Amino acid sequence: MKVVVATHNAHKVAELQRILGAALPGLELLPYDGPAPVEDADSFAGNALIKARAAAAHTGLPAIADDSGVSVDALAGAPGVDSAHYSGERDDAANLRLVLTKLVDEPNRAAQFTCAAALVDPVGTDPLDVDESGAAFEHVELGIWPGTIAHEPAGGGGFGYDPIFIPEGYSITSAELTADEKNAISHRGRAFAALARVLAERYGAA
Structure with a gap:
């Protein structure tokens, strides 16, 4: 079964290959080289569906996509859906520095990562699958990963806000976890699991 991964982010493609590869050995994940859609939804699920719909429409194949970010309690849930461009540019280092700057002397460091994982299949076999958007089949799963924001970055693994996110139950950042450790407990790992x-149920790929 061939499924397009609707992202131009090489880190995410590699991460999804690790997460889904063992669970679905019959699944072939293909890179997406089409145009990037405008992600203007106000939720992670909405943006994930926008990306998956665009890739499915462009390729004619089932597509999976995710949208994720960190929400900080003391920042009223920000960065949230704006996580990738929180500093005004798509720069991981600048984004996490801005979060740390805003949390200086803030005792409440509670935060959570959220991931919405979406599947869009433009070639449905059941007419009942078709919805008002014209997509044959759409499904979204959410994964939540609670934790706290560190006072300074640590670790060289991961990407995005990983160097400043301490998962619940840990004393190190997610950037200090191995890839396998992170995938087993992360928001993205939970959503894509x-x-x-x-x-597997839809395509018998397991």
Whole structure:
């Protein structure tokens, strides 16, 4: 079964290959080289669907996409859906520095990562799958990863806000975890583990 990964982010493609590869050995993940859609939804699920719909429409193949970010309690849930461009540019280092700057002397460091994992299949076999958007089949799973924001970056692994996010139950940042450790407990790992079950049921890929 061939499924397009609707992202131009090489880190995410590699991460999804690790997460889904073992669970779905019959699944072939293909890179997406089409145009990037405008992600203007006000939720992670909405943006994930926008990306998956665009890739499915461009390739004619089932597509998976995710949208994720960190929400900080003391920042009223920001960066949230604006996580990738929080500093005004798509720069991981600048984004996390801005979060740390805003949290200087803030005792409440609670935060959570959220990931919405979406599947869009433009070639449905069941007319009942078709919805008002014209997509044959759409499904979204959410993964939540609670934790706290560190006072300074640590670790060289991961990407995005990983160097300043301390997962619940840990004393190190997610950037200090191995890839396998992170995938087993992360928001993205949780969301795509749930989506893997949907893929297996739908395509018999497991």
